[in-house]
Amino acid sequence: MSGTPLLEVSDLVVHYPAGKGKVVHAVEGVSFSVNAGELVALVGESGCGKTTTAQSVMRMVHSTAGTIRVDGRDITNLSAGELRPLRREMQIIFQDPYESLDPRFKVRDTVAEPLEIHGVPREERDARVHDALVRAGLTPPKLYLDRFPHELSGGQRQRVAIAAALALEPKLLLADEPVSMLDVSIRAGILGLLDEQRRAGLGILMITHDLSTAAHYADRICVMYLGRIVEEGPAKEVVRNPQHPYTRALVSVVPKRDPRLTTQPQILKGETPNPVAVPSGCRFHPRCPVAQAQCRTDDPPLSTARDAREAGHRSACLFT
Ligand SMILES: Nc1ncnc2c1ncn2[C@@H]1O[C@H](COP(=O)(O)OP(=O)(O)OP(=O)(O)O)[C@@H](O)[C@H]1O
Numbered sequence: 001m002s003g004t005p006l007l008e009v010s011d012l013v014v015h016y017p018a019g020k021g022k023v024v025h026a027v028e029g030v031s032f033s034v035n036a037g038e039l040v041a042l043v044g045e046s047g048c049g050k051t052t053t054a055q056s057v058m059r060m061v062h063s064t065a066g067t068i069r070v071d072g073r074d075i076t077n078l079s080a081g082e083l084r085p086l087r088r089e090m091q092i093i094f095q096d097p098y099e100s101l102d103p104r105f106k107v108r109d110t111v112a113e114p115l116e117i118h119g120v121p122r123e124e125r126d127a128r129v130h131d132a133l134v135r136a137g138l139t140p141p142k143l144y145l146d147r148f149p150h151e152l153s154g155g156q157r158q159r160v161a162i163a164a165a166l167a168l169e170p171k172l173l174l175a176d177e178p179v180s181m182l183d184v185s186i187r188a189g190i191l192g193l194l195d196e197q198r199r200a201g202l203g204i205l206m207i208t209h210d211l212s213t214a215a216h217y218a219d220r221i222c223v224m225y226l227g228r229i230v231e232e233g234p235a236k237e238v239v240r241n242p243q244h245p246y247t248r249a250l251v252s253v254v255p256k257r258d259p260r261l262t263t264q265p266q267i268l269k270g271e272t273p274n275p276v277a278v279p280s281g282c283r284f285h286p287r288c289p290v291a292q293a294q295c296r297t298d299d300p301p302l303s304t305a306r307d308a309r310e311a312g313h314r315s316a317c318l319f320t
């Protein structure tokens, strides 16, 4: 693997104004990287800052601090004009395939639009649209080219969104909950498709709140809690040997295949956290089953986990 990651996010901070001088601490010092041919999952409960992280990488949201590098190039402060050529290299797909497609556009136009915007010559476009549909599993393409979104199933719509994202042959794909709106029976098809693209060299950041999906498809998992990454490591290792008490709670509620392996589900106590008033010390301490007095004052950094069995397994807890 080459030295420079495809995507490198360092100390990203995103604050939103919340009125009356208050601030939403949506992302509070997040660092991670994605290599070519790697799928990294960003996991965590609703409101912890996953979408904000992805949208700031795309520069759809203004970051308050930190740097975003793509292929080693700092893109954090590029102007819209300077960003434009880079847009070809990074694409995003969203959670809701019903909202992300323009209902007035046929499949052919949806997939051709990014090609047109980026100046791909007209005579090349048909072939590129055809290829993108094949890559997205919509075969034979002629069956789909002239359909409108309302003439497609939810799974097919998400495949069209993926085809439109792949048409420009990006290096990096940000997939924000790409299957959460889809029926369970078609999720595996879409995730398998992303997995194939990863094997072909695409770097993917996949946002999901489903730890078992992350364990199955990701190379690495980053667990987010209230704007921070509290644990990260090789995917299987994070799930089999979770270190942070928050990750342990998440793992404890994942249904096990082997009924003998049932663990006591750990339901987190306390209220869901409020990013306007972040707790002092370790931000997880009000809900942590093993918190001690020190956790109220000391904010633990992400560092090598005490019981780490594999390289790169890190956790942000004073006691694990
Ligand atoms: N434009 C905005 N203005 C103010 N606050 C925002 C804005 N967008 C998001 N937030 C807040 O920032 C926090 C993080 O939101 P974000 O959408 O990144 O969470 P998420 O992890 O993607 O959640 P979900 O799993 O529900 O999609 C939330 O508290 C949210 O209310």
Ligand SMILES: [Mg+2]
Pocket (backbone or CB within 6 Å): 050, 051, 052
């Ligand atoms: Mg989100």
